[in-house]
Amino acid sequence: MPFTADDVQNELKHIQNKLSESIQAVNEEVKKHGEIGTKNKEALNTLEEKIKEATARVLELEQAGTSQSDVDNAIKSVGAEFTDSQAYTDFSAGNTTKATFAAENNAVTNDEAATYTDRRSGVLGLAMRKLRVLDVLPKGSTSSNSIEYTREVLWDNKAAETAEGPGAAYPESSIQFETTTVPVRNIGHFIYVSKQMLEDNQAIASYIDGRLRYGVEYRKDLQALRGNGTGQNLKGIFSSGSFTNATNAGQNIYETVRRAMAQVELADYSATAIILNPSDCADMDLLTGNDEHFISTNPRAQNVKTLWGLPVVETNAMPAGRFLTGAFDMASQWTERRGVVVEMSDADGDNFTKDMVTIKATARAALEIYRPISLVGGDITAAPSTP
Numbered sequence: 478m479p480f481t482a483d484d485v486q487n488e489l490k491h492i493q494n495k496l497s498e499s500i501q502a503v504n505e506e507v508k509k510h511g512e513i514g515t516k517n518k519e520a521l522n523t524l525e526e527k528i529k530e531a532t533a534r535v536l537e538l539e540q541a542g543t544s545q546s547d548v549d550n551a552i553k554s555v556g557a558e559f560t561d562s563q564a565y566t567d568f569s570a571g572n573t574t575k576a577t578f579a580a581e582n583n584a585v586t587n588d589e590a591a592t593y594t595d596r597r598s599g600v601l602g603l604a605m606r607k608l609r610v611l612d613v614l615p616k617g618s619t620s621s622n623s624i625e626y627t628r629e630v631l632w633d634n635k636a637a638e639t640a641e642g643p644g645a646a647y648p649e650s651s652i653q654f655e656t657t658t659v660p661v662r663n664i665g666h667f668i669y670v671s672k673q674m675l676e677d678n679q680a681i682a683s684y685i686d687g688r689l690r691y692g693v694e695y696r697k698d699l700q701a702l703r704g705n706g707t708g709q710n711l712k713g714i715f716s717s718g719s720f721t722n723a724t725n726a727g728q729n730i731y732e733t734v735r736r737a738m739a740q741v742e743l744a745d746y747s748a749t750a751i752i753l754n755p756s757d758c759a760d761m762d763l764l765t766g767n768d769e770h771f772i773s774t775n776p777r778a779q780n781v782k783t784l785w786g787l788p789v790v791e792t793n794a795m796p797a798g799r800f801l802t803g804a805f806d807m808a809s810q811w812t813e814r815r816g817v818v819v820e821m822s823d824a825d826g827d828n829f830t831k832d833m834v835t836i837k838a839t840a841r842a843a844l845e846i847y848r849p850i851s852l853v854g855g856d857i858t859a860a861p862s863t864p
Contacts, residue, residue: 484725499520502663505613548778588796588854608699609698609792610752612790614809615812617813619661619812622661623658623661623843624845625657625658626847627655627656629653630653632650640853644683657713657845659711659844661843662700662709663841663842664700665693665838666693667834667837668840670834671832686836692816697811697840701825702795704844710845713844715801717852730757730760730800731785733800733857734785734800734802735785737800737802738802740853741802741804744851747804749787750790751784751789752790752854754798755792757798759785762774787802800855800857803851803854804852805852808846808848809847810844812843813840814842817838817839817840820839822834822835
């Protein structure tokens with residue numbers, strides 16, 4: 478009766494089970510009596526003959542053109558590897574009290590392996606900037622397309638001690654206000670993607686969604702700090718604050734920032750944070766004294782970035798060589814009518830006939846500057862100097 482690969486596989490499994498039992502029995506016998514008994518020797522010899530027979534059947538199947546998938550690589554090699562091993566020879570001859578065997582499959586190759594690609598999951602994206610500017614600003618919401626607010630621009634305090642009686646009068650103080658309106662601007666972008674890509678690769682579809690959202694957040698962060706107020710740009714902090722450079726000749730970056738903080742205090746506000754470019758932060762961190770020790774930080778410590786007791790916001794949105802400090806908790810507010818929304822459609826131009834999809838991410842936001850005088854910054858005109 479012809480035998481099949483399944484028959485050989487089942488027989489080898491049975492032999493392997495019997496072999497494990499025999500090895501255990503031999504080990505116990507040697508441990509107890511110091512040698513292998515006749516019964517166990519005969520059992521091992523019988524298993525050896527069965528392994529040789531099974532191995533011959535495997536070779537016969539291979540010569541008959543049986544596909545590789547019919548006989549698993551690991552099973553095909555068990556018989557040949559075991560009977561050819563020195564460990565088995567020594568064990569069956571009684572020269573050792575313990576046999577260790579591991580099927581390695583080193584001699585068996587799979588030609589089909591070269592046809593498969595080892596696919597890594599996900600998408601390897603480019604760098605994403607840390608978005609930090611909006612972290613220091615209060616947040617608000619609106620349902621309108623513009624925001625109007627009234628702010629005090631002058632407070633002339635004439636309060637003084639006043640005599641009693643006829644002819645005495647209290648002095649008159651004055652307050653001036655102005656009404657400011659800021660528009661809610663649309664911020665967004667879009668890309669074209671093939672419909673097949675969205676349907677066939679969910680990882681890329683999810684990545685595109687995240688990238689588009691990030692692109693809008695990136696622009697919001699930049700506009701809050703550096704929007705110039707022209708065209709459809711928001712009017713950012715640097716276009717609205719009191720940026721009289723407080724730097725005097727010969728000052729270093731530490732003194733520059735400290736004088737700016739004093740300017741905020743002199744306006745009766747309290748600075749809450751400092752925004753710097755990473756390169757300027759590095760200049761400060763790497764500054765050493767005459768003893769070559771770092772002045773502002775310990776490289777091996779868990780450092781929280783601070784300067785003059787205020788947290789440092791380190792971001793590439795701030796140009797190198799510039800800085801900003803101020804009472805961010807009351808100086809301005811970032812207001813959104815709609816957060817970031819991602820939409821897609823094939824009804825855009827000739828998308829339908831080309832199997833393309835337009836994916837768009839948008840937001841609507843405004844920036845109010847309530848107290849410009851509480852924001853101070855400008856150029857860092859001198860590099861750090863060694864004390």
